Amino acid sequence: MKLIVREAEFHYDFTKTSGFKNVNFSLNDGEVLTILGPNGCGKTTLLKCLNRLTELHGGTIFLDGQDIRRLPRTQIARSIGYVPQLHQPAFPFSVLDTVLVGRAPHLGLLESPSMADMKIAEQSLETMGISHLKDKSYTQISGGERQMVIFARVLAQQPSLLLLDEPTSHLDFGNQIRLLDQIKKLASTGLPIIMTSHFPDHVFMVSDKVAIMKDGAFLDCGWPDDIITETNMQRIYGIPVNIRYVDGLIKRKICIPVTA
Amino acid sequence: MVHTEKDKKDTKKPALKLFGRLNGLSIWTILVIALVLLFVFSFVMGRYPISPADVIKVLISKVIPIEHTWSSTIETVVMQIRLPRILAAIIVGACLALSGVSFQGLFRNPLVSPDILGVSSGAGFGAALAILLSGNQLAIQVSAFCFALLAVGISYSISKMVKGNPTLSLILAGMAIASLFGALLSLVKYVADPVNQLPAITYWLMGSFASVGYKSLLYAAIPMLIGITILILIRWRFNVLAMGEDEAKALGVDTGRLRVIIVVCCTMITASAVCISGTIGWVGLVIPHIGRALVGPDHKKLLPVCLLIGAIFLLLIDDIARVVANVEIPIGILTAIVGIPFFVFLLKKGGRGWA
Numbered sequence: 331m332k333l334i335v336r337e338a339e340f341h342y343d344f345t346k347t348s349g350f351k352n353v354n355f356s357l358n359d360g361e362v363l364t365i366l367g368p369n370g371c372g373k374t375t376l377l378k379c380l381n382r383l384t385e386l387h388g389g390t391i392f393l394d395g396q397d398i399r400r401l402p403r404t405q406i407a408r409s410i411g412y413v414p415q416l417h418q419p420a421f422p423f424s425v426l427d428t429v430l431v432g433r434a435p436h437l438g439l440l441e442s443p444s445m446a447d448m449k450i451a452e453q454s455l456e457t458m459g460i461s462h463l464k465d466k467s468y469t470q471i472s473g474g475e476r477q478m479v480i481f482a483r484v485l486a487q488q489p490s491l492l493l494l495d496e497p498t499s500h501l502d503f504g505n506q507i508r509l510l511d512q513i514k515k516l517a518s519t520g521l522p523i524i525m526t527s528h529f530p531d532h533v534f535m536v537s538d539k540v541a542i543m544k545d546g547a548f549l550d551c552g553w554p555d556d557i558i559t560e561t562n563m564q565r566i567y568g569i570p571v572n573i574r575y576v577d578g579l580i581k582r583k584i585c586i587p588v589t590a
Numbered sequence: 591m592v593h594t595e596k597d598k599k600d601t602k603k604p605a606l607k608l609f610g611r612l613n614g615l616s617i618w619t620i621l622v623i624a625l626v627l628l629f630v631f632s633f634v635m636g637r638y639p640i641s642p643a644d645v646i647k648v649l650i651s652k653v654i655p656i657e658h659t660w661s662s663t664i665e666t667v668v669m670q671i672r673l674p675r676i677l678a679a680i681i682v683g684a685c686l687a688l689s690g691v692s693f694q695g696l697f698r699n700p701l702v703s704p705d706i707l708g709v710s711s712g713a714g715f716g717a718a719l720a721i722l723l724s725g726n727q728l729a730i731q732v733s734a735f736c737f738a739l740l741a742v743g744i745s746y747s748i749s750k751m752v753k754g755n756p757t758l759s760l761i762l763a764g765m766a767i768a769s770l771f772g773a774l775l776s777l778v779k780y781v782a783d784p785v786n787q788l789p790a791i792t793y794w795l796m797g798s799f800a801s802v803g804y805k806s807l808l809y810a811a812i813p814m815l816i817g818i819t820i821l822i823l824i825r826w827r828f829n830v831l832a833m834g835e836d837e838a839k840a841l842g843v844d845t846g847r848l849r850v851i852i853v854v855c856c857t858m859i860t861a862s863a864v865c866i867s868g869t870i871g872w873v874g875l876v877i878p879h880i881g882r883a884l885v886g887p888d889h890k891k892l893l894p895v896c897l898l899i900g901a902i903f904l905l906l907i908d909d910i911a912r913v914v915a916n917v918e919i920p921i922g923i924l925t926a927i928v929g930i931p932f933f934v935f936l937l938k939k940g941g942r943g944w945a
Contacts, residue, residue: 383836407842414840420698420832421887427829434830435842442826442890487841 331409331490331522332394333357333380339388340375350376350546351388357491357539360520362513364533366558367543368566373526374415376543377493380524381410393491407435411489415496417480422469425479429454432486447486454485458512474505481512492516494525498532510536530558530571530585542566558585617884621898625680628905632676635909638667678802678866679908680901683873685814685863687900688893689856690874691881692821695828695889696852697757700882704860704874707764707853711771712741713864718778718791725787730794731806731865738861741767746853756835756849796920797868799908810862817859820851821893828889870922872929873900879936903929 334356341349350372357363365373378384380391382398391398393409411432419428432454433447443451455461458478463471468479477497484492497513498506514536517523527533533540533554540558541551544566550557563571563585570588633645644660648668651658689704697706705711716737720730745764752759782788827848830838838845864870880903881896904921907928911919 378836381840383839403839403844404842407840410840412837412840414834414836417837418834420834421695421700421882423829423832423887427888428833431830431833431841434827434838437826439827440823 331359332392333491333522333524334392335380335389336392337389338376338379338386338391340372340379340384341387342375348546349387350543352547353389353543355539355541355548355551357522357524359522360517361538362517362523362525362536363539363541364537364554365524365526365541365543366528366530366533366566367526368568371543372546373543374495377412377495377524377526380493381406381412383412404435407487407489409489410491410493411484411487412493413480413484413495413497415499417476419468422467425455425460425463425466425468425471425482426451428468428479429483429486432483435487450488451482451486454482457485458482474501474508477501477505477509478512481509485516490521492521492523492525494523496526496528498527498529506532530563530573533558534582534584555583558583617895618898621895621902625898625902625905628902628909629676629680632679632905632909633668633672635913636667636672638663640664640667644668674802674804674807675799675908676905678799678807679905681807681811681814682799682863682867682870683877683900683902683904684897685818685859685900686870686873686904687877687881687896688818688821689860690900691878691889691893691896692828692852692856693874694878695832696849696856697761698832698834700879701875702761703871704856705768705871706761707745707857708741708767708771709738709857709860710864710869710871711768711775713738713861714795714869715741715771715775715778717794717865717868718775718782721787721790721794722778722782725790727801728806731810734865735861737771738864739857741771742853742857742861746850756846760849760853793920794868795922797870797922797925798911798918798920799867800918802866806866810866813858813862817855817862818897820855821859822897824848824851825893826890828893832887832889868920868922870904870925872925872933873904876929876933877903879933883936 336354337351338353339349339351353376355363365376367373375384379386382403393401393406398406429451430443430447433443433450437443437447452461452464455464458481460475460478460482463475463479468476471479477500494513498509501509510532513523513525517536537554539552540554542549542557542562549566550562558573560571560573563569563573572586572588573583574586575583630642630645634640634642644664645668647656648660648665650656652669686704690702693702693704693706694700713734716733716735717730719737720726720733723729742764745760745767748763748766749756749760752763779788779791782791827843830841830843831845831848833841835845860874877896877900878892880899881892884899885891885895904925907921907924910928911921911924
């Protein structure tokens with residue numbers, strides 16, 4: 331799966347002052363791209379434009395060379411999996427039923443999941459290491475477990491690209507790291523992933539590429555080591571930070587805010 | 591719906607633990623048997639005493655010729671008076687429950703009833719208007735049906751004009767249109783002749799199966815069966831819709847088209863139900879909750895189960911309406927009197943039916 335975004339442009343209203351434009355990037359198999367940026371800079375909207383939940387006002391998105399505007403919604407859903415920021419089901423479905431919903435793009439309007447779909451759903455649960463939750467009610471499990479269930483659902487969709495909107499928000503410290511490990515594992519199987527985040531450290535941990543977004547455009551896009559710099563962090567977040575390389579077991583850079 | 595730690599601890603096992611171990615299929619079997627027994631039993635209920643054996647014999651004689659051992663009065667009571675009424679109660683109950691559970695799934699809200707888009711208010715106004723203008727039974731039914739569709743049509747058109755959350759705008763538009771037709775109904779009542787017309791309007795609004803005949807039943811059954819069939823066929827999609835607008839779209843569902851299909855089917859079956867029975871509240875709201883307590887929220891199992899429970903519930907209520915007092919009690923009153931305590935009981939027990 332190769333994703334190419336050319337001159338993407340979006341406006342929240344007709345004044346054309348808010349939104350984003352001139353967004354360009356591409357992504358190959360197995361790559362993880364993280365989009366960093368302050369609240370309200372358009373990260374979520376950009377993510378939603380990538381699978382046409384929201385329509386771009388300008389520019390083009392190519393999925394394996396095909397313009398996504400020409401693809402029917404079911405076909406996009408078979409290729410692109412999407413995990414929203416906060417998932418709240420209206421009814422307390424069982425975990426297995428929730429994961430089965432991921433099979434929707436592969437089923438016709440009148441079809442229900444078959445035994446084969448059930449197997450795929452169970453395999454997804456297994457991949458996420460939460461098979462034991464299968465029969466639990468979705469409302470009876472913890473926030474961290476819920477995020478794992480939604481990941482299992484998106485895997486059951488069998489997509490060739492994942493879009494994750496702040497996957498680590500609402501999770502405790504341990505679950506954040508466990509989830510990042512899962513993301514890394516999924517990427518190592520060749521699945522390309524685009525996610526938004528508020529944590530520069532997470533970028534150093536899992537990302538191959540990073541884009542920083544501010545004032546409606548990508549300020550910069552490239553290797554984390556090149557992009558996550560003290561100057562850039564100061565520019566997008568407006569606070570002074572120190573970036574250090576930590577040797578030993580860690581062997582990566584870390585980002586530390588400088589406070590008074 | 592944010593769940594705090596306390597909520598989690600308080601969440602108990604399924605509301606009716608007795609059924610917790612049964613799967614969807616065995617509950618289905620139990621409900622089908624219950625409906626068949628109640629069906630036969632319902633012929634026995636009423637002023638004119640008839641034995642269950644006679645009921646079964648009369649019914650069988652319609653399919654295979656057997657020796658006549660019963661009086662012609664029994665045959666008339668069974669075939670002409672009780673059978674249409676029983677069939678009406680079954681199908682209306684099934685329709686109201688199914689459209690209730692479908693709307694709750696569509697709007698992702700367990701507090702929604704089939705009236706949400708103004709279908710009952712529209713039908714009430716249409717019926718009252720026909721009573722005012724003609725009083726003809728067929729005219730009342732046709733007018734009720736048409737105004738029910740009109741009310742939902744207007745609600746839907748208004749919601750299309752509003753930008754933003756489509757389900758929220760649909761609910762708001764429905765509330766507004768329901769109030770509008772409620773006001774128009776009051777106007778008709780105000781100008782109606784207080785001796786004949788006003789009681790007729792009031793009685794219609796309380797609901798009854800007393801005057802249902804085969805003909806109107808047949809006309810109403812056609813749109814009902816079409817709507818029921820479609821909703822049952824697409825029932826798994828409700829699980830996808832329940833994930834929310836964006837997620838359903840991301841899962842490849844054309845949510846706009848699906849919403850139209852569901853609204854049209856629900857309106858068709860509710861309008862048909864209301865036009866033969868008058869407005870009957872509570873069934874569409876309460877039955878889905880009972881269904882979820884029995885089989886959980888998975889719409890694949892829930893929709894067929896609600897269909898059966900709705901039929902059983904309304905048939906039972908109609909039996910009570912027929913026998914409990916000297917004068918027949920309007921069915922809308924009984925559904926509330928029986929339905930609400932049961933609803934409160936279920937709410938108190940808590941469970942997996944409502945988040």
